[in-house]
Amino acid sequence: MAIDVRPKVGAQAKVPTGGGTRLKRPRPYREWLTSYVFLIPAIIVIGGFTFVAMGVALFLSFFKYDLFTLQWNDIHNYIKAVGNADFHKAMLNVVYYMLVVVTLQTILALTIALVLDRIMAGRGVFRTVYYLPAITSSVVMGLIFSWLFTPGGWVGTAVGGVFPGLRNFGWLLDPGTALPAIMTTTIWSTAATFMIVFVSGLQDIPAQLYEAARIDGAVGWRSLWNITLPLLRPTIFLVTVLGTIGTLQVFDQVYVMTNGGPLKSTLTPVFLIYTEAFRDYSVGLACAEAFILFLIIFTFTLIQRRFIDTTIEY
Amino acid sequence: MATAVAMGKTPARGLAIRQILLYVGLILFGVLTLSPFILSILGAFKSTVEIGAYPPTFLPQVWHPDNFIQVWKLFPLFPRWFLNSLGLSVTVMVLNVLFCAMAGYAFSRLEFPGRNILFLAVLATLMIPLQVTMVPKFIMLARLHLVNTYPAVILPNVSTAAGIFLMTQFMKAIPKELEEAARIDGAGKFTTFWRVILPLSVPAMTALAIFSFQGQWNDFLWPLIVLTSPHLWTLPLGLAGFSTEYVSNTNWVLVGSIFTTIPMAILVFVFQRYIVKSVATTGGK
Structure with a gap:
């Protein structure tokens, strides 16, 4: 709240004062953490349903799989x-x-x-x-x-x-x-x-x-x-x-x-x-x-x- | 003087003729665009015999508004499908807009390690088509015991690469001074996001909301894969099932088609302004 004491912030906004900047700026790792929190839903959805899914698809493409039994099939799926x-x-x-x-x-x-x-x-x-x-x-x-x-x-x-x-x-x-x-x-x-x-x-x-x-x-x-x-x-x-x-x-x-x-x-x-x-x-x-x-x-x-x-x- | 008048007149007449030709072309194309709809609406009022008659009649000989009641009676699940479609579309819309806005905020206004790589990873998924991921997605959801539930439809759609891209680009343009x-x-960052950035991003969010809603409302392939119980179906699924059951009752199928289309049509007329803008920036994806 100390910042509020400074008069006419707008008028001198372009002139950063050393002390003020140091006080206001949060330590970077907090911003990192905040960023990742904002990204959690996107990472879960896109990571899970696209990237992990791609991995699963690649994995399964080398197997015989009928939703119940999984059996190694080498590259025969690709040949087929x-x-x-x-x-x-x-x-x-x-x-x-x-x-x-x-x-x-x-x-x-x-x-x-x-x-x-x-x-x-x-x-x-x-x-x-x-x-x-x-x-x-x-x-x-x-x-x-x-x-x-x-x-x-x-x-x-x-x-x-x-x-x-x-x-x-x-x-x-x-x-x-x-x-x-x-x-x-x-x-x-x-x-x-x-x-x-x-x-x-x-x-x-x-x-x-x-x-x-x-x-x-x-x-x-x-x-x-x-x-x-x-x-x-x-x-x-x-x-x-x-x-x-x-x-x-x-x-x-x-x-x-x-x-x-x-x-x-x-x-x-x-x-x-x-x-x-x-x-x-x-x-x-x-x-x-x-x-x-x-x-x-x-x-x-x-x-x-x-x-x-x-x-x-x- | 005489030559000046003649010179002024000829191009004007040429212009008028050209305008008329352009309008004739546009109207013809409009008729072509609308005729399937008009024929369908008229067809929905015909009797089962008349709809299959040859040659086809333009106006129904006897109007059958009772077709509309008949469909609801034959398919007691129709209201249910309507509510399923509505509920799923609204849920996906709200979550997708929120999550894309959150991701857009992080990508456009915050500094963190891995930002560029993550953003590129998101963009890269634009190139990965559904047919590659639909089978493993189904298997993953089956493992989570979510197949044949609403979350199976919702979860994969609540953060889209196109949406994140749209929000990031838009938020980048918001002046730093406000923040x-x-x-x-x-x-703090959360208050800033909620109180400053979100209110300023309403135009982009509206565009994304409309697309999410429309995409979910019309989606067919994914719900077809994950929803097996008829009471969970959405309108397109119900309609497709309905049409195979009543192959010769095209009039009823057309009634169902009208029920499916009207809500979207209303939405589009209400939000026309935003749609034109957002289709222009994203290509409708």
């Missing part, structure tokens, strides 16, 4: 995973899914954001409407789209207007169209989230740049190509990275819409790991596959990170 |  036809199929499916969804949702989100950025009024209304699918649970949207895609359903009726032969086509029952149907569902629901990211990225571009470019004669497409897109690069990469991570983990839509079928055409790694661990109780194999998948995602992310880091300097 | 002033008044 690498040779597993279902795992190959799942990886191919998810890469196909990722490439299509990330490309289309990024282009769609960017296009809408660019259009929204150019209209005079009513931006908020459109943004709200477009954002509605993003807040809808993936189960709900999976169920709605399963219904829309049924033979003779709304999609069939709409497409059948142009190609009458497709009116009764079972989009989710054909190995060639089941995954694209799920892609459509996903793009419909995620494009809006990324659109909002793009809208704010666009607002961060200084207006003077467009002004200067206009004086130099760059308008319309040229201003889009030479100013907007290059300056939006960090945002584009952010959207791509988030999209990649998200699409590689697709599960809910598959579970609700196709259950991995038909003919495993919509089998994805997370769905495969889920069924192997929790339906077949091949926990060791599931962990080995999860690790292989993790290494692939990790590599992907690192590669993409390099791009982000180089673009931050703009 | 100094509190210290001069004799406030």
Whole structure:
């Protein structure tokens, strides 16, 4: 309380007095202790459920484990995973899914954001409407789209207007169209989230740049190509990275819409790991596959990170 | 004069035409976005026969508002699932915001050995996907006898890397002088956190709260793994189970979907302003 005696602290705040500082500053180890107290919940949750869990997964990937008996299995889980036809199929499916969804949702989100950025009024209304699918649970949207895609359903009726032969086509029952149907569902629901990211990225571009470019004669497409897109690069990469991570983990839509079928055409790694661990109780194999998948995602992310880091300097 | 008027007129007309085209494009996309919702809402009022009819009807021939009562009667657990979803989402939201704010305070305002390494470790977990940890997490919770309980859903979600990152970045921007002033008044670290830092971090906390709530409300995979008893299920789980049981009663499934979506929709309309801001900074994660 002695400190209160000092008059007008604010006026001389920038001039530290030796004695006062020594008295006020708590000994550092107390601050250390306080810090760790503040961090306890985060350390327990993230340490336990991520780092310890990773260790457990690595450990189990070398064992045969059916939730009851644990048996050393050397690297046979990894050998089995690498040779597993279902795992190959799942990886191919998810890469196909990722490439299509990330490309289309990024282009769609960017296009809408660019259009929204150019209209005079009513931006908020459109943004709200477009954002509605993003807040809808993936189960709900999976169920709605399963219904829309049924033979003779709304999609069939709409497409059948142009190609009458497709009116009764079972989009989710054909190995060639089941995954694209799920892609459509996903793009419909995620494009809006990324659109909002793009809208704010666009607002961060200084207006003077467009002004200067206009004086130099760059308008319309040229201003889009030479100013907007290059300056939006960090945002584009952010959207791509988030999209990649998200699409590689697709599960809910598959579970609700196709259950991995038909003919495993919509089998994805997370769905495969889920069924192997929790339906077949091949926990060791599931962990080995999860690790292989993790290494692939990790590599992907690192590669993409390099791009982000180089673009931050703009 | 004449040329000046002509010159002034043409770009203006071009601009107007361009604006109209942009609006037409936006409205078309809006229709595309909304049509699944509109068809679902209309479908929820149709009879079981009409919902399966070909070609599909746009408006119900006979309106069946009784579908909404029917679903509650057929599935006495529906209110229970609703309460489970609500309770779990609120709990996760409150704890996650509090714990992330605490961690953010330590990372942004306090000095301690290992700070940078711990922060990097937290960020590194952003790259670790759920499929790697879901199996061992389940096994760990099984060992703790927590499988098929609410804590199994709550515990792994009450400190998220994205949340800690958001709070740390936000708190870094709070001026040091405010904290100094509190210290001069004799406030300890805990009081400073509670009385100074937290009130100033409300915008970031609101954003994180909305995301936590939305994430938990819509989460499917993790509750599916750890909750086996139907009375513990959340709405998405109940709805998925419901839909496999009543494959041909799409009208009822749509009613259930509406019940699941409405609370989130209300929340989003109320907090729209914050959501736009926070999606922009975090990418919705």
